[in-house]
Amino acid sequence: MALLKVEGLGKSYTSDKKILKNINLEINPGEFVSIIGPSGAGKSTFLRCINRMVEFNEGKITFNQQDVGSLNKRELRRMRTNIGMVFQHYNLVPRLTVIENVLHGRFGYKTTMQGILGRYTEEEKERAFELLEKLGIQEHAYKRCDQLSGGQQQRVGICRALIQEPKLVLCDEPIASLDPNSSKIIMDHLKAITTELGITCLVNLHQVDVAQNYSDRIIGLNQGEIVFEGASHQLSEEQIHKIYGTKTKELIIA
């Protein structure tokens, strides 16, 4: 049974240009799937349609046997607790401490008042520290996030997503602003999420080689359409060319 099922998804911000066209996709529990494609292909929009950070116009998304498009506000909130999200620019609250930012991931389970007053249970706090330890940043727990390096901030972002106890983690270009070393650490952690915790990962990536190294499956997106779908080893030079267009292919080889 697929965890996420996308049927005929279409999205347009303006009537003349469609960002996404007829996307059909199934993702099974425990998979690590990458979406690659040039800038402006609609990768970020697609990811945001899944948890309805962006409202889609056509088609149907089924997540965890629920029809995402028909959920009301309360149900949508409930569903979002099951989907973690990791961002290119980490999207932390820079003036707050690491541990506070991690605990923000629990808001979906709380009433408004509990959230405002910052009431967290002992288990939640323990879990937050466990996660920080797992990602190797427990010694920074009480530091303000703006004092951390990019790679460390991204790990805080991953902790925030994981403390939600999600079934699916959406990663929007998680390593696009990081150096190669930090990128590897982040990708290894994301891979570990899938292999160790069994949480499904859907990752937008710019780097084809990274996608090939880490993914079970790769989806190529170009101008809002899926132009490739298959296992990593099936992705040939020619298909990369098809996904990115001629000019970019020359750039990659150079």
Place this chain on the structure above:
Amino acid sequence: MNEKAMRKNRWQSVIFLLIIIVLTYWSSFITQFNFWDGLVTIPEATGWMLSNLSITQDSLERLPKIMETLVETIFMSIAATTLAAAVSLFLGLFGSNTTKVNSFLSVFARFVASVSRNIPVVAWSLILLISFGQNSVTGFLALFVGTVGFLTRAFMESMDEVGQSSVEALTATGATYFQIVSKAVIPQCLPQMLSWILFMIETNIRSATLVGILTGTGIGYTFDMYYKTLNYNAVGLVTLCIVIAVILVDLISNYIRKVIL
């Protein structure tokens, strides 16, 4: 930049300077303001101020009463500012692009802010004086209305600067609107917001004197009363008290600002 452009640049400055001189001359001609005549009266005016506004034993006896109204004025300014800050917080939230609920409330908040800001506090005092009569509520409201306008604008901009990123992240975790506002937006703009509130308290203590003269409350009324009864020594003492109070408040708020930022 080549030599030709440099020369052109210099000529531009000369022409600009000439224009300013001509404008100054022209405006003083039209208003029949004679700079020299004005200059000549300065020693005489200073002499008058020194002899009449100097603080005497007689005026010092009035100090407790003056202090009482001064303290009243300061606390009124603080109360007006903090209450206005609370209202502005909500208007700012509705008006800011980062946190707006819907476009109707956003337009509404911006409209309220711009109306109350663009009518000067003096005009507010006079308008409210007609409707509320001469009492301290009028002065309070005049300061309050002007402050709401200014602070809403300032808060809105601080919140816009925070940006969408952490708001987006918390929305994705399933957080509610007020959770997002209290844990992502406010913590980030709090230092700026406090700084604006302190600035407004300073400004309001200054304008409270003027508002007081117009609405007949607080230290402004005391000033006006002594002034109209020709008790110039007491007027001098009131002015001195106001100056000292403003400087003190300035120092305190600068200190607080240094601590929080």
